[in-house]
Every structure is written in C-alpha cells, then in structure tokens.
Amino acid sequence: MPKRILQGVVVSDKNDKTVVVSVERRFSDPLLKKIVRRSKKYHAHDESNSVKVGDVVKIRECRPMSKLKQWEVFKDEA
Template sequence: MEKRNLRKERIGVVTSNKMDKSIVVSEVKKIKHPMYGKFVLKTKKYVVHDEKNDCNDGDTVRIMETRPLSKTKRWRLVDIIERAK
C-alpha cells in the first residue's frame, strides 16, 4: 500500500463563483510587521475546483491541495463550513 504525503489544507472565503466548476477563495492572515510591530492583513487567492458548483460568494470553505487540474487550479473543495447570510 502506498503512503501519501500530508496535504495542505486552508480555510477561506469564496470571493468569486463566476466560472464553471471553479471558485476563487481568499485566505486572510494577520501578520505582525517585523520592525514596527503593527499587524498587517495579507490576502492570498486560490483557484479551487468545485465539482458540484455548490459554493456562493461569501461562503466559508475548507480547501485541500491536489494535483494540477488546469493552468491555475491546484486546490479542491473539501467542504463548506458556513453558508453566506
């Protein structure tokens, strides 16, 4: 039996679902500035594979790293944590 490496998981908010079977998820981190000590918001965007076209803008989702599915898609949807209100 093959042993698979541990895959990265992220939690983020859906910012776009205009594409077919694809969504854009933004992950926001609070990073402390090394010199000034102020907390700065850093945003990272991921293009995610959404097989069932389930997600809507504002949903909080969990995504997992996977093999390259297209030019920019390297993540897939695991589950929807919270629906947008």
C-alpha cells in the first residue's frame, strides 16, 4: 500500500526529534459555493533535528512511533 505524502509548514520544533507540521487543504464548500481553507497539525519524526520553524517540508506516513507520531519528515529525491 502506498504511503500518503503531505506538504506543510513547520510551526514548532521544541520537542526532541519531533516537529509539528501544519498542513492546509482547500476545497469547495457545497453550500456556500466558495473555496474554504482548513488546516490540521501533524506531529512528524525528524531524526536529525535539522528542520526549523517556518520551513516547508514534506511528510509521509510511517509506523507509529509514539502516541501522536505516525508521520516522518523526508527528503524528496526527485
């Protein structure tokens, strides 16, 4: 099964080997007929502590590493 990949902005890097990434999605509201924005925060594993607040990163699904962490920061080799 392919792993999901999301892109977002780092909003916190205070934890050791963990960053909080805010991912925004846009969709058309069926009732209002307008584009609305919704954001959600994900805890992601950052082994090297190299990512800082404000960086745009890609995260992908991985095995559960703790109660909140099921995502990891990865480098796109494309």
